[in-house]
Amino acid sequence: MSERPRVWVSQPLFDDVIARLDEYFEVSATTAVTQHAPEAVAAALREADGALVTLNDPIGAAQIAGATRLRAIANVGVGYNNLDLPALSAAGILATNTPDVLTETTADFGWALMMATARRISEAERWLREGHWQRWSFDSLLGGDVHGSTLGILGMGRIGQAIARRAAGFGMRTLYHNRSRLPEAVERECAAGYVSFDELLGRADHLILVLPYSPQSHHLIDAAALAKMQAQATLTNIARGGIVDENALCDALEQGRLAAAGLDVYEGEPRLNPRLLEQRRVVLTPHIASGSLATRRAMVSLAVDNLIAALGHGPNAGKPPS
Numbered sequence: 226m227s228e229r230p231r232v233w234v235s236q237p238l239f240d241d242v243i244a245r246l247d248e249y250f251e252v253s254a255t256t257a258v259t260q261h262a263p264e265a266v267a268a269a270l271r272e273a274d275g276a277l278v279t280l281n282d283p284i285g286a287a288q289i290a291g292a293t294r295l296r297a298i299a300n301v302g303v304g305y306n307n308l309d310l311p312a313l314s315a316a317g318i319l320a321t322n323t324p325d326v327l328t329e330t331t332a333d334f335g336w337a338l339m340m341a342t343a344r345r346i347s348e349a350e351r352w353l354r355e356g357h358w359q360r361w362s363f364d365s366l367l368g369g370d371v372h373g374s375t376l377g378i379l380g381m382g383r384i385g386q387a388i389a390r391r392a393a394g395f396g397m398r399t400l401y402h403n404r405s406r407l408p409e410a411v412e413r414e415c416a417a418g419y420v421s422f423d424e425l426l427g428r429a430d431h432l433i434l435v436l437p438y439s440p441q442s443h444h445l446i447d448a449a450a451l452a453k454m455q456a457q458a459t460l461t462n463i464a465r466g467g468i469v470d471e472n473a474l475c476d477a478l479e480q481g482r483l484a485a486a487g488l489d490v491y492e493g494e495p496r497l498n499p500r501l502l503e504q505r506r507v508v509l510t511p512h513i514a515s516g517s518l519a520t521r522r523a524m525v526s527l528a529v530d531n532l533i534a535a536l537g538h539g540p541n542a543g544k545p546p547s
């Protein structure tokens with residue numbers, strides 16, 4: 226009997242979902258959440274025909290140098306900036322991600338974070354828990370309105386569009402900027418108008434970042450971009466931390482040039498820029514935008530399907546993966 230392909234699962238995911246891999250492969254699964262050393266990833270990949278990984282696992286030329294049997298990497302996530310795609314493709318290794326299944330959940334979270342930011346919900350809760358509330362007061366913790374304001378969306382892929390569709394219920398004007406303008410029918414359906422990057426910065430009352438991270442989007446929101454925003458505006462980032470220059474953001478908040486920020490992602494996560502922790506008007510969450518139970522299960526399930534198909538098994542064998 227020929228040897229079964231070997232698969233490495235880099236993080237503990239949902240055991241019952243991962244178990245589907247057992248039907249086709251010898252599975253070696255990590256049992257505790259681990260920040261694997263780069264050499265440990267290389268060692269695991271050397272033994273594997275396929276791997277199921279997450280954004281915690283950077284994989285580049287060094288990790289695949291000795292991985293002569295490796296044919297496919299299934300990333301659990303829609304973002305894949307942890308993977309060096311040119312290096313993988315040069316080595317003939319197929320990479321897949323998990324779009325669609327997380328779109329609506331991530332859009333919900335973008336809204337939650339934007340609203341918490343605009344209405345100072347974290348700050349208010351901290352204040353309450355710290356025992357500062359003596360009596361109801363007319364003018365404490367006043368925030369900015371969301372309804373009726375101008376929503377700016379930077380990055381108008383699936384998640385950006387899902388965020389835009391929700392804005393109609395809040396009577397907002399929605400503006401967006403994207404690498405390429407959407408077809409008119411999609412703009413109509415999302416009730417969103419295309420504007421230049423600078424116009425988006427200048428007009429948005431609430432700017433939300435939903436674009437992919439790449440060398441081109443690194444620090445796209447820098448001091449110069451922040452200077453173009455309105456002083457009463459808020460910034461919400463559910464994309465990738467590296468898109469925002471965090472020190473420039475702290476400067477803008479400290480100097481009253483921006484009202485507030487909501488961040489789910491960070492440049493050096495899980496390490497936080499200590500200046501962010503000092504900001505009263507910043508809502509910080511630990512990269513959980515797609516984190517509903519059902520969606521995280523769906524992401525793992527899609528990644529499992531992708532890996533099975535990419536290694537030539539299951540009902541989707543031979544079909545193009547996500």
Ligand code: DGY
Binds near residue numbers: 305515
């Ligand atoms: C993604 O899918 O890229 C998220 O950031 C991780 O859930």
